[in-house]
Structures are given as C-alpha cells and as structure tokens.
Amino acid sequence: xxxxxxxxxxxxxxxxxxxxxxxxxxxxxxxxxxxxxxxxxxxxxxxxxxxxxxxxxxxxxxxxxxxxxxxxxxxxxxxxxxxxxxxxxxxxxxxxxxxxxxxxxxxxxxxxxxxxxxxxxxxxxxxxxxxxxxxxxxxxxxxxxxxxxxxxxxxxxxxxxxxxxxxxxxxxxxxxxxxxxxxxxxxxxxxxxxxxxxxxxxxxxxxxxxxxxxxxxxxxxxxxxxxxxxxxxxxxxxxxxxxxxxxxxxxxxxxxxxxxxxxxxxxxxxxxxxxxxxxxxxxxxxxxxxxxxxxxxxxxxxxxxxxxxxxxxxxxxxxxxxxxxxxxxxxxxxxxxxxxxxxxxxxxxxxxxxxxxxxxxxxxxxxxxxxxxxxxxxxxxxxxxxxxxxxxxxxxxxxxxxxxxxxxxxxxxxxxxxxxxxxxxxxxxxxxxxxxxxxxxxxxxxxxxxxxxxxxxxxxxxxxxxx
Numbered sequence: 001x002x003x004x005x006x007x008x009x010x011x012x013x014x015x016x017x018x019x020x021x022x023x024x025x026x027x028x029x030x031x032x033x034x035x036x037x038x039x040x041x042x043x044x045x046x047x048x049x050x051x052x053x054x055x056x057x058x059x060x061x062x063x064x065x066x067x068x069x070x071x072x073x074x075x076x077x078x079x080x081x082x083x084x085x086x087x088x089x090x091x092x093x094x095x096x097x098x099x100x101x102x103x104x105x106x107x108x109x110x111x112x113x114x115x116x117x118x119x120x121x122x123x124x125x126x127x128x129x130x131x132x133x134x135x136x137x138x139x140x141x142x143x144x145x146x147x148x149x150x151x152x153x154x155x156x157x158x159x160x161x162x163x164x165x166x167x168x169x170x171x172x173x174x175x176x177x178x179x180x181x182x183x184x185x186x187x188x189x190x191x192x193x194x195x196x197x198x199x200x201x202x203x204x205x206x207x208x209x210x211x212x213x214x215x216x217x218x219x220x221x222x223x224x225x226x227x228x229x230x231x232x233x234x235x236x237x238x239x240x241x242x243x244x245x246x247x248x249x250x251x252x253x254x255x256x257x258x259x260x261x262x263x264x265x266x267x268x269x270x271x272x273x274x275x276x277x278x279x280x281x282x283x284x285x286x287x288x289x290x291x292x293x294x295x296x297x298x299x300x301x302x303x304x305x306x307x308x309x310x311x312x313x314x315x316x317x318x319x320x321x322x323x324x325x326x327x328x329x330x331x332x333x334x335x336x337x338x339x340x341x342x343x344x345x346x347x348x349x350x351x352x353x354x355x356x357x358x359x360x361x362x363x364x365x366x367x368x369x370x371x372x373x374x375x376x377x378x379x380x381x382x383x384x385x386x387x388x389x390x391x392x393x394x395x396x397x398x399x400x401x402x403x404x405x406x407x408x409x410x411x412x413x414x415x416x417x418x419x420x421x422x423x424x425x426x427x428x429x430x431x432x433x434x435x436x437x438x439x440x441x442x443x444x445x446x447x448x449x450x451x452x453x454x455x456x457x458x459x460x461x462x463x464x465x466x467x
Contacts, residue, residue: 028136030275034299044120055175091349102338104232108239113294121211128161162212170204216279226289235320236329242284266310273297358454360388363461370464378430379465385425389417396450403443407431439466
C-alpha cells in the first residue's frame, strides 16, 4: 500500500508580501498564457456553454432538461422521472463520490483547476478586471489611488460586467427548474412570481460574491475538498510540483551567466509562479492544500525557462516519487480498486435506467373481506388499482387479467390517465366457484397501452375462493 504524503501548511511566504490568510487582502492574479491555461480556458467555456444551452434545447415538444418541482416531474431528454425514481439520485451521488476518489488519487485536484464552477467563474470575473482595470500591477495601483473619474468609470464598468454575468448565471440555473421560455420573458417584464425572482437573485448574488469578492477565500476556507484531499493523495498522485533539486539554490542572474559557475539552480527567483497563482501560494514551498492544480505556475515557469534557454519542467505535473528520483506507479491497488468500483456503480446505474418503466401499478386488496358471494352466486374479490402514468402524454390503457379460467372482470376495461397522474381505480374479479378446486389462486393483472407505444405492466396478486 502506498504511503500517504503530508500536505504542508506554509505560515508565511518569503517571495510574496501578500497575506493569503487574511480575507481583507486581495490577490492580484497576473495573466499568463500557455498550454495548460489554454486547456483550462477552453474547458471552462465549453462547460459554460453546455450549462447555458441545455435548458434551451427542445425535445419532443418539451424542454430537454427540466426539473419541474411543482408537478414533481423531472424531464431529461426522452426520459421522465417521478419521485418514485429518485433512487437514481442516490446512484448519481455514489458514482460522483467514487469518481472523485479515483481521479483525485490519480490526477490530484484536476476538478478544482479545470471544471469547478468557482474556478471557472473566478477566471471570467478576472477577465473583466483585466479588460477595464488593466494588468495585475495596474489593478493594484488603481486600488491604491484616491477616487477619481478614471477610477469610478473603470470600477463601474467592471462591476456592471460582474453583475451581468451573475444575473445570467442565476437565470441559467433557474431555467433548469422553470420553463425557459416563461422564465426569461416573465423576469425581464417583471411578471415573475416572488419565488422565481428570489431564486434568480439569490444565485446571482451568490455568484457575484463568491467569484467577485471571495474567490480564494472559498477555496482556502470554505471548500471541504481541500481539507480531505490528503486522505486520497499518495506519493504516486500526479500533482503540480517544483523540482527542488534542479531549481535550488535559486537566484537572479543574466541570461548568459552559467548557473553552475554561480552555484545556482535553474530557478531565477522571478516570483512569476506566485503572481499567476489564483490562491496566492508559492509552489516552491512544496505541496500545499491550497493548490488547485490549475497549471498556471507551470505555464509561467515554462515561459521563463524558454527565455533563459533552460529546459522546461522546473514546475510540472509530476509525483512525489518522481521528484525523489523514483519510478511512478500508475497502476496500483488503490487506483484499480476505485476504478473497478466506479465501473460497477456505473453499470448498476445503467441497469436501473434501462429498467425504468413508463407506468407503475400497485394492487391493493379489500381489507374488509378476502372474498364475498355476490347476488349471482359468483365468488368475487375486490381490488384497488393505483396506476401512475410516467410519460409526458395522456395515455389510454387496457386492463386485463390471467390465471383464472372462466372469470370475469367487473369494472372498466379501458382507462385514460393524464401525464403524471395517479389514478385510483377499484375493480372486482368474479368466478363461478363450481369447478374451481383451489381455495387460493395466483392471478396476474395486466396493463397495456392502447397505442402500443409503451411496455406492458404486469402485477401478481391472489384470488381467494375460500379459506
């Protein structure tokens, strides 16, 4: 079993004067470009477009994804779920948990760096800062300046962009629960109800505060993932790491100077890895729980190495084993175990999806009497059927039964049920007792669609002739 690695908590940074533990201190993130930031940027934009576009898709005359809480119907493309099907939600949570264990053990905090909404929206808000207030140094100087027209209009433009993005985020999130064609029209014409308006404004305010003002505070002090990641990391986990043996001793020098002659490593102590970090840490101090594996420091360091004519990779995605000069074990018991369990959970989830029925039927017997003799001398059993139409259309169903010869169904042979409706239908089955030898017979009540569009539903029950 692989030995876990300790997550270091650095109390101070020698290369940065920013107190990253003080929420009142801002981190001015410097822009950086490179392979990993391009990957992160395209991944973020792709996820945002997916998040906004999914509710806009129409599917069979209804919104493709709509969680209609009021009517307790949850539409996901061609599938409609009801509260009875919400056990699927438990499977989704289980799969998400095992996926988190698997990918964190293998690739560290890639979720945080590339797909976490907090990270994605934070970089969007930083983009507005760069456009209206300039680079990190300019933003810092602007905040230190007294209020003037130049400062006011730049701050106003930035916050207008933040509020616009936040409001659209609140609308996009709410459109998963309210029909999108009604939501946008009612909200912007001030015809939306109190609950809908409150939800939109709540999520808009949460986005504005978290991505605009709190940023790294959410990652450092509020997100539980950072706190328990050390339980999943081991020395073969891929992390953003600094090659201490190659980089030390660090120090400035001219491009033409030989590091060996000066007794220095490849790190020129430019401090760019700190300036581009969204959580304000110095990766050269070792692995820290605040690192979100976004790769910004890798791109910054690679650019510096290119300018100095040194090989890339002083900071890279690596493992503790590799940094110690040992071989990384990719396939190891923990990874194989998590992967196998993840595949098993996915398989069981798919089986549950495939076995979802488009209708449900429950049979309740008459509790007052197991059987009775009617006026015609027939033995009669009474049942109450509770039938749920789980499709998005009104359906016509045929009722029949089997397992009892020469018996008759007393009640409607055909019923109509609206979408999402639960119909309570009493029926009776009667038979001439002469010629029936058994006192207790198993019968099957069958529900079939008159249109033939949905599958047949069968439920077994018992018919009593005597005791």
